[in-house]
Amino acid sequence: MNHSFILQAEWDGGRNSEGRIEANQLKTAISIPKEMGGPGIGTNPDEMLLGAAATCYLITLAAMMERGSLPVEKLSLESEGIVDVTNNIFTYVSITHKPYIRLKPEASEKDMEHARKLAEKAEGSCMISRAIAGNVALSTLPHIEKSGEGEA
Incomplete structure (x- = not known):
């Protein structure tokens, strides 16, 4: 079964103009x-690619942890995209996801390790990651802790 997503776009001129989607x-x-070197109005393709990769990763990870019955108290994510500019050629080089997973106090060491494995596995299970794999380097740097540990 296929799902269709439609995007409408308008652009008001040359390179340094703006548009809407x-x-x-x-x-x-x-x-x-x-x-x-642009006007910086609204979002841009670089942020949108990062946003697509990050939201796909985060939703995939949440679903995997739910299926794994992990006692998750908090899940958040910081993702960083790196774009190289050489000889005025822009290349999306890498995306690094840094999930923060805090498990409930009753979490075992086995739960902690399971969360770490799922944080790594979610990257390869996300459809956006699979779509850009081979073109953009993807990595994951999870931070996992149990509630009550490391909190200020």
């Missing part, structure tokens, strides 16, 4: 980021 729940202005 809309796709179901997504509606935003777009332009080239200031860091790359």
